[in-house]
Amino acid sequence: MNPLSHRPFVKMNGLGNEILVLDLRADPVEVPPAAARALARPSVLPFDQAMVLYPPRRADTAAFVRILNNDGSLSAACGNGTRCIAALEAERTGTPHVLFESEAGLLDCTVRPDGQVKVDMGAPRLGWRDIPLAHDVGDTASVLVPGFENLGPAVMVSMGNPHAIFFVPDADAMDVEGLGAALEHHPLFPERANISFASLTAPDRILLHVWERGAGRTRACGTAACATGVAAVRTGRTGRAVTVTLPGGPLEIEWRESDGHVLMTGPVEHEFAGTLTPAMLGEAA
């Protein structure tokens, strides 16, 4: 029998970014890529990312978090998903402050009385090897992507996962699916990339559309919003605190001067809970 059968799950979303939560701390098992893909089928539990909780590797953290895209690939970071698991953990423990660890580092979360969740997403990585890019491009804040020079220069930022941000006159008018799918797999990105199209709508407001690595177009992407806030500062477009509005709604982003960390604040929505079955995992009962 599949070791994931009969495990509880919680379905949530962060501004419409579809999140599946699997708390495996009590009895850890691997979640193979094929299981993620089986669960993410439209007829089963369509999600963008799965947040899988494992026993903590540090005494001061609540869990070690692994993140799977719906194509089964791993991501080191997921902003919307982090807000979701922080809200669940705060509800479970009765304390509004939660510390998680992921491949990207520590995630210091605070659940506010109004239900909004603030996460310290850590510092961005800006060097070409850290994004990563396939070679040294010089200034990662202004990169013409071969074959896509007509889009103008992209800003490259990692939040633990790779992001390419294109500032354009009207992000609503962009062919997000066509351009996103092509750019995600561009040879400049050895680990693929999340592709964002951003437009300033006010001195401190940015409109954002995202094609996500390993998940496609989503209604919101927290790490892309963080990366875009950093990109806007790096290119002199905004100050360090902005509102990033995605199709699913707004996130408050601050690239804090004192320690270089990026803070993201936004809502979460609890949808339903259930138990995984062999059929959901793509196996005969």
Ligand SMILES: N[C@H](CCC[C@H](N)C(=O)O)C(=O)O
């Ligand atoms: N939706 C997520 C991003 C998942 C990142 C994943 N698409 C990748 O980098 O592979 C977020 O809210 O940050």
